[in-house]
Amino acid sequence: MADRAEGAVATMDERGAPPPKLALRDLVKTRRSTAGETVTAVDHVTLDVFQGEFVCLLGPSGCGKTTILNILAGLDAPTSGQALLDGRPIAGPGPDRAVLFQEPALFPWLSVVGNVEFALKHVGVPQDERRDRAMGWLENVHLTNFANAQPHELSAGMRQRTALARALACDPDVLLGDEPFGALDAQARELLQNEVQRVWVESEGRKTFVFVTHNVREAALLADRVLVMTAAPGKLLEEQRIYAPRPRQLDDALVSRVVSEIHEILMLEVSKGGGS
Amino acid sequence: MRRIAREIGPPLAGVVGLLVVWAIVAAFASPRTVPSPASVWSALRRGISDGTIPEAAVKTLIRLVFSFAVSIVIGTALGFGLALNEFARRSVRPLVVALQITPFIAWLPLAVVWFGLSERAVVFVAIVGAFPSVTLATISSFGQVPPLLKRAGRTLGAEGWHLYRGVIFPAALPGYVGGLQQAWGFAWKALMAGELITAGLNATGLGQLLARSQDDVPALVATVAVIVVIGVLVEYLVFVRLERRIRARRGLLLSG
Numbered sequence: 001m002a003d004r005a006e007g008a009v010a011t012m013d014e015r016g017a018p019p020p021k022l023a024l025r026d027l028v029k030t031r032r033s034t035a036g037e038t039v040t041a042v043d044h045v046t047l048d049v050f051q052g053e054f055v056c057l058l059g060p061s062g063c064g065k066t067t068i069l070n071i072l073a074g075l076d077a078p079t080s081g082q083a084l085l086d087g088r089p090i091a092g093p094g095p096d097r098a099v100l101f102q103e104p105a106l107f108p109w110l111s112v113v114g115n116v117e118f119a120l121k122h123v124g125v126p127q128d129e130r131r132d133r134a135m136g137w138l139e140n141v142h143l144t145n146f147a148n149a150q151p152h153e154l155s156a157g158m159r160q161r162t163a164l165a166r167a168l169a170c171d172p173d174v175l176l177g178d179e180p181f182g183a184l185d186a187q188a189r190e191l192l193q194n195e196v197q198r199v200w201v202e203s204e205g206r207k208t209f210v211f212v213t214h215n216v217r218e219a220a221l222l223a224d225r226v227l228v229m230t231a232a233p234g235k236l237l238e239e240q241r242i243y244a245p246r247p248r249q250l251d252d253a254l255v256s257r258v259v260s261e262i263h264e265i266l267m268l269e270v271s272k273g274g275g276s
Numbered sequence: 277m278r279r280i281a282r283e284i285g286p287p288l289a290g291v292v293g294l295l296v297v298w299a300i301v302a303a304f305a306s307p308r309t310v311p312s313p314a315s316v317w318s319a320l321r322r323g324i325s326d327g328t329i330p331e332a333a334v335k336t337l338i339r340l341v342f343s344f345a346v347s348i349v350i351g352t353a354l355g356f357g358l359a360l361n362e363f364a365r366r367s368v369r370p371l372v373v374a375l376q377i378t379p380f381i382a383w384l385p386l387a388v389v390w391f392g393l394s395e396r397a398v399v400f401v402a403i404v405g406a407f408p409s410v411t412l413a414t415i416s417s418f419g420q421v422p423p424l425l426k427r428a429g430r431t432l433g434a435e436g437w438h439l440y441r442g443v444i445f446p447a448a449l450p451g452y453v454g455g456l457q458q459a460w461g462f463a464w465k466a467l468m469a470g471e472l473i474t475a476g477l478n479a480t481g482l483g484q485l486l487a488r489s490q491d492d493v494p495a496l497v498a499t500v501a502v503i504v505v506i507g508v509l510v511e512y513l514v515f516v517r518l519e520r521r522i523r524a525r526r527g528l529l530l531s532g
Contacts, residue, residue, distance in 0.1 A: 075427050095433035105428035108526040109446045118442060122433035152527025170432060 019087030020048035021174065021208045022072055027081035029067050041067045043233035044081070051173075052205030056223035057212045058262065060270070064234025065212040069178050072210060073099045085174075095123045098167035100180035104159040106151040112162050113138060113147040119169040137165040141195060157188025164195060175200075177211035181218065190250070193221055201246050216266065220258040221248055228265055238265050311494040319494035320501065328485065329502055336467065336481040337506070339395065343402035344463045350403070351410025351459065352452075358411070359418035369415060372408045380405030380466040384473060398470030405466035406459040413455015417448035450522050457515040464507060482506075 029042040042064040049055050057065040070076035071083045074093040083090045085097070093099075098119075106115050116134035125133060138144050141161040151159055160180060167175060177196070181189040200209050200222075213219050219226045226240040240262055244254035295313055302312040311319075323329035354372070358365040383404050387397035421444050429443035471483020482503050489496040523529050 073431055075430065092435075093427075093430040095431070097431065099428070099431040101424060101428065103424060105424045107425060107428075107443065107446065108528075109449070109522075118429075118434075119432045122438060122442070150525060150527060166432070 018051075019084070021051040021053070021086065022049040022210065023047070023082075023084040023087070024068070024071075025082040025084065027068070027071065027083060028079050029064065029071065029076070030079045040233035042071075043235050045234065045236055046081075047227060047236060049208060049210055051208050052203075054200055054209045054222055054224045055211070056219035056226045057210070057229060058216065058219045058226050058266075059214065059229030059234065059237075060231045060266075061214060063229040063231050065229055066178050067234070069099075069176050069210065069212045072174075073097055073176050075099075095119070095170035096172055097174040097176055098170050098172035100160070100163055100167055100175065100177040102179050102182060104151070104156075104163040106159055106162055106166070108151055111148050111150055112143060112154070115151065115162055116166045116169050119166045123170050134165075134169065137169045138162075140168070140199075141165045155188070157184050157191065160184060160188070160192055161195065164192065164199075168199060172207070174208045174210065177209070177213075179213055179215075180211070182213070182215070189218075193218060194247070197222055197247055216259050216262050217250055217255075220255045220262065221250055226258075226262060228262060228269075230269060237269060240265075308493060311497055315494040316497045316501065319492070320498035323495060323498055328480075329499070332480050332482045332485040332499075333502060333506065336471065336483070339399055339402070339471075339481065340460075340463060340467055343399045343467065344406060344460055346399075347403050347406035347410055347459055347463060348456065351407035351455075352414055354407070355411040355414025356418075359415050365415065369412070372411050375404065376408035376412060380462065381469045381473075384470060393474055395474075398467065398474055401470045402463045402466040406463035409459035409462055410455050413452055413458065414448075417451025417455065418444065420451055421447040450519070450526070450528070453515070453519055453522060457511075457519065460510065460515065464510070468503065 024045050024047050027042055027045045028040065030038050030040050033039050045064075045068065057068060059065050067076065071078055072085075072090065074090045074097065106112075107118060110118060113131070113134045116137050117130045120130045120133055121127075135144065135147060138147050141164055143158060143161055143165065146154060146158060151162065154162065163180070175196075181192050184192065196209070196211075200207060209222075211219075211222060220242060223242055226242065227236055228238045228240065229235065230237045240258065242254075242258050244252055244258070248255055298310075299313050302310045307315065320329070354368075358368055358372075380401055384397065384401050387400045387404075391397040391400060425443055425447055426439065429439050434442045467481075468483045468486075471481040472487050473483075475484040475487030482499060486496065486499045486503075489499055520529065
């Protein structure tokens with residue numbers, strides 16, 4: 001499946017194709033600052049994400065990318081414009097759109113396997129099947145030996161891997177990531193990036209991933225399409241398609257080239273921001 | 277063995293030290309004011325063997341369990357209701373705070389007007405003394421549930437009642453148990469004060485026993501000792517252990 005990205009483009013161009021998996025139509029999100037002023041976090045953003053795509057939203061902190069992700073998750077509502085899932089407005093959160101948060105957000109009163117079972121329980125998996133299936137997901141992220149540990153006994157990377165297992169246990173159509181690896185050390189981050197890439201490749205076009213990041217290398221490694229955003233108020237600045245074959249490594253020549261291209265766009269944007 | 281020794285060694289040393297100081301003071305003081313540990317010990321054995329202390333302790337513990345249970349029900353229901361509705365919370369919470377800081381014994385004369393000089397008046401005071409702590413702890417423990425965990429629960433498909441059962445209640449548990457711990461202490465103190473003041477009744481209880489033992493100083497001290505021991509046992513065997521278990525499971529203990 002080296003050229004999955006091109007496949008996705010083809011679907012988009014076909015007439016009468018199904019609606020995009022996720023879509024934003026002229027999305028605006030404002031919020032009131034503590035000083036009482038109205039701040040525009042997201043400024044008229046329109047975008048389509050098609051089923052089976054891996055899209056990264058890339059931008060400096062405060063560019064509204066987390067806000068976009070929260071709106072897609074159904075945890076936040078647009079001020080104006082629309083957020084659509086399969087062509088229908090997003091009304092709230094649900095296990096069809098799992099979220100990896102910046103922090104693992106594990107439930108500290110549950111064991112590692114208990115956290116994964118929580119997800120299975122709420123998508124209606126019968127009780128006697130939950131343990132086996134949860135163990136299967138933990139095996140997938142190499143945490144079998146820590147199934148009965150409590151979250152606080154794990155390293156940061158292992159906690160985020162547990163969160164990944166928990167998110168995938170819902171068998172979501174969409175996985176949303178809000179800089180989920182930002183707080184990890186380099187090795188743990190690379191391990192998790194590889195896990196995420198593998199899960200996405202293995203879903204063979206069934207699962208749609210949207211990740212938010214400020215890490216250019218991460219975006220170039222993971223995404224079919226990188227959407228570069230401007231600093232506040234958040235707008236889409238540029239779209240970069242990445243056709244490098246999978247599975248990718250950070251030191252692949254093509255990945256490195258994309259990294260430096262995106263870097264240039266960002267530097268230009270930052271220097272413009274500094275001049276105004 | 278070594279862990280147990282390390283655990284109970286220091287408190288044991290404290291108790292032994294207290295007994296030594298007591299014995300020394302008693303050796304120089306009149307036995308009418310400060311009875312010796314030995315005389316208190318024999319008064320205690322007498323009180324236990326003739327049944328007065330066990331009977332009084334059981335009566336008191338029944339009242340304690342009853343008033344604590346009623347306080348939990350009232351306190352939790354009110355606290356949960358107030359946690360859900362902001363207007364109700366802002367109007368009623370200050371009243372509950374006022375009730376909590378009012379010395380509970382101030383309600384006893386009123387309780388006597390309502391219920392007569394009876395066991396019911398004593399239990400009423402204990403409930404009024406205890407339930408505000410449960411209510412306030414319930415409200416604050418709900419308020420302190422990390423929003424991130426609620427969001428995580430909702431994205432995993434837990435909404436409405438499932439979100440409460442799966443995320444909010446467990447996340448609120450440590451703060452709630454802290455409230456119960458405080459509440460039982462208030463119930464216990466209110467009960468003792470109430471029993472002591474209503475000693476004229478033929479109802480028995482440790483407080484009444486205390487009031488009736490005023491001519492027999494060793495028996496008086498023996499009763500005080502029983503009250504102290506019951507308090508310490510409930511505090512450590514129930515609440516401290518419960519709290520430690522909850523906190524250890526979540527990795528919240530500061531030291532092992």
